[in-house]
Amino acid sequence: MCGRFANPLSLEQMRQAFHIAGRAPDWLPSWNIAPRQPVAVVRRHPASLDLRLDLLLWGLVPNWAHDMGRQPINARAETVATSGMFRAAFRSRRCLVPATAYYEWQAGPSPRQPWAFARRDGKPLALAAVWESWEYEGDILRSFAIVTTQANAATRSIHERMPVIIDDKDRDVWFGAPPAIAEHLLAPAPVEMLRAWRVGTRVNKVGHDGPDLLTPLAEDRLQE
Template sequence: MCNRFSINNSFKNLWTTLHLPPKDSSTFHVCYNIVPGENVPIIHFQENQAKVTLMKWGLIPQLHSLENKVRFINAESENIHHKSFFRNLIIQNRCLIPMSGFYEWDHKTVPHQPYYFYLPYRKLFAIAGIWNATEIKGEVVYTFAVLTTQANFNVGCVHNRMPIIITPADHQRWLEDASFNINNLALPPPLYFYKISPKINDPHINEISLIHPLT
C-alpha cells in the first residue's frame, strides 16, 4: 500500500539526481504530503526519449471516464498481468515516480501510528509505476498508479506492502525495455524509518515538520 509520499527536493535537484535534462522549476514545488489526486512530475518513455509530464495520482484505465470515479492509486505487481486494463500498460506505459520518502501506518495501534520511510542519506529515489493518457471531453488526462510488492523486513514491521524501488542502474531498462521483468530488479538499500506526527493524516497540511521524528 502507498497512499502518501513526499518530494523534499527542488525541481532542479530532482532532474540532477535522476540524470534527466533540467525542467522549468515553476511547474513543481516541494511537497511533504502528496496525496491521491495531486499532480506529480512523472518520468516516462515516449517518442524514443525520456520525458517528464505532470500526471494526476490515480490511474484511469482505458475506456473509463472521470464521471465514474474509477481510480487506481496502487497496483499489485504480482497480479498486474492478470488484469486486462493493466496488462498493456505494464508493457507499453511504464514510468518512474520520484520520491524522497513515503508514509505507512501501523494498523496494530489505536490510533494508527504513522511512519516515514526513506533511503540512507535521504537520497531521492524512484518508484515503479504505470501511466495512461485518457481523452475525456476532448481533453487528454494523464494519470498514474504506484506498483507495489510484498514488504521487505524493515517496512514489514509496519505494513505488509510497499512501493517497488527502482535503483539508478535499472532506470533506463525499466522505462525502455518492455521485456525487462520486474522480478529482475536490483535490490535497493535498506530503508530507514521512524514514527512521525499524526498531523500527516490531514491532507491539507504541507510542512517540513511532517517528516520530523516524533518526539
C-alpha cells in the same frame, strides 16, 4: 499500499537526479502528497527516448474507461502484467515517481501510528509506476498508479506492502525492457536500502504540509 509520500525536491534537483531533458512543469515542493493530486512523474519520450518530467494525476484512469469511475492509486506487482486495468500500461507506459520519503500507517488503535521511510544514502526514491492517457470530449487526462509489492523483512512489522523502488542502475531496464524482463525488478527493496522512523499524526490530514511532517518522534529505527 502506498497512499502518501513526500517530494520537496526542486525542479533542478529532479533534473540532476533523474537526468531530465527538455522543459519541466512548475512544481511546488510537498511533504504530504496524496491521491487525486497532480504529481511530478518521470516518463521516457517515445521518439527521442529522453526522460521528461510531467505532472500526472495520482489515480489511474485506463484509456478504455467510459468515465473516471475507479481510480486505483496502486497496482500490485503480482498482477500488474496481467490485470486488465494495468497490463497495457505495464507493457509500454512505465514511469518513475520521484520522492524523498513515503509514509505507512502501523496497524493498532486509532489514531494509527504513521512511519516514514527513506533511503539510507539520502538519494531520492524512484517509485515504480505505470501511466495511462484517457480522452474525454477532446480533453486528455494523464494519470498513474504506483506499483507495490510485499514488504521486506525490515518493514513488514509496520505494513505488509511497500512501493517498488527502482535502483539507479535499473532505470534503463524499467523504461525500455520487455515486460518479461521488467517484471524481475518488481521485488521488495533490499533490507539495507531503507531507514524508518515514527512521525507525528499531523501527516494524517492531507491539508497539513511542511518539513516538520518528517520530524522523528524519537530515535526509533527498525532493527535489521
